[in-house]
Amino acid sequence: MKIKKLLVVFMVLALLAGLAGCAKTSQEPNKTNETPKAAATDQLKEQLYVDAGWLKANLDKVIVLDVRKADEYAAGHIPGSINAPWQSLANMIGKPGDKGWGTILPADELAAKLGSMGINGNKTVVTYAAPPGWGEDGRVLWVLNMAGITNAKMLDGGWQAWQAAKGEKSKDVPNPTPVAFTIAGLNQDLNVTTDYIKANLDKLKIVDARSEKEYQGATDFGEARGGHLPGAISLPFEKMYQEDGKIKSSDELKALFAEAGLTPKDEIVTYCTKGIRSGYMAMVLRNLGFDKARNWDASYYEWAGDASLPLEK
Numbered sequence: 001m002k003i004k005k006l007l008v009v010f011m012v013l014a015l016l017a018g019l020a021g022c023a024k025t026s027q028e029p030n031k032t033n034e035t036p037k038a039a040a041t042d043q044l045k046e047q048l049y050v051d052a053g054w055l056k057a058n059l060d061k062v063i064v065l066d067v068r069k070a071d072e073y074a075a076g077h078i079p080g081s082i083n084a085p086w087q088s089l090a091n092m093i094g095k096p097g098d099k100g101w102g103t104i105l106p107a108d109e110l111a112a113k114l115g116s117m118g119i120n121g122n123k124t125v126v127t128y129a130a131p132p133g134w135g136e137d138g139r140v141l142w143v144l145n146m147a148g149i150t151n152a153k154m155l156d157g158g159w160q161a162w163q164a165a166k167g168e169k170s171k172d173v174p175n176p177t178p179v180a181f182t183i184a185g186l187n188q189d190l191n192v193t194t195d196y197i198k199a200n201l202d203k204l205k206i207v208d209a210r211s212e213k214e215y216q217g218a219t220d221f222g223e224a225r226g227g228h229l230p231g232a233i234s235l236p237f238e239k240m241y242q243e244d245g246k247i248k249s250s251d252e253l254k255a256l257f258a259e260a261g262l263t264p265k266d267e268i269v270t271y272c273t274k275g276i277r278s279g280y281m282a283m284v285l286r287n288l289g290f291d292k293a294r295n296w297d298a299s300y301y302e303w304a305g306d307a308s309l310p311l312e313k
Contacts, residue, residue: 044250048141048287049156050126052165062124063117063176067136068159078128078162079170082117086139086276089113097224097305102274103297104191107183110147115181121149122179128155128162131245132238138280142295145283146186157246190282192269192294194302198309201230205266209237209278210300217313221273225304227311229271235260237277240284247284254288268293275299 055062055078064081066073073083089110094101105113119125125144129137137154144152155161197204208215208228215234217226228234239256242248248256262268268290270278275297285293303309
């Protein structure tokens, strides 16, 4: 009897184990409780941008530059941000078309300006505007890189993204503590001059970042003449953006540049009316592996202002 009882117990235990095994096997393919894999990071956004959530969490650890116009800044800005329109870091003596007008300040003057805002390269700097606009956030980022400050980013989506993330709005004007800063020399690997363009016109891939209307000859911004540089590729700056004002993905941008006939091996020069939109585009290109892309600081104003230089329409 004892043996029979043991056999019955054994058979019951075996049956229960088998049912448990079947139940486990039937649930495995669903894997409903598994943690999803993290999305792959985007090359460009990782290198050149921060999002509004990150900035909210790190606002006390960075220097923020609001590069919009003074009246826009006065109407409300990210708390603690310093108003620094691109003009504040450029030579504004004279008028559009004059040689050197609107170009980056000399190294010593630029160092003094940046130092007065507490910038010396020790803290990350974040620029923002209201994209697409004129690309002022990219222009100021380009200036910072010219000054040797490479720990600088842009706020993806700018002021609109900050508002969408319910970031605080302030009208208080900060009083930054000045710091000592010197610039041994501006990084001319990021810039070209009008003389360089003239001497190398047939050797460069020249990209016109203005609108199609400007490319075709419109003179809506006081240009001395309308048209574009001979052989220039039309690639309007706005094509780099999504509808919400955020930058497109790295893959989308690489496809955009490839469609325009650009390769990472090319010596590329970007230009616009005054080196603002093109400064932004040059920074995007360089951060996507187009290491020989440079901004033409003086840009179309200076070229059109010299009647001896050729144009196409």
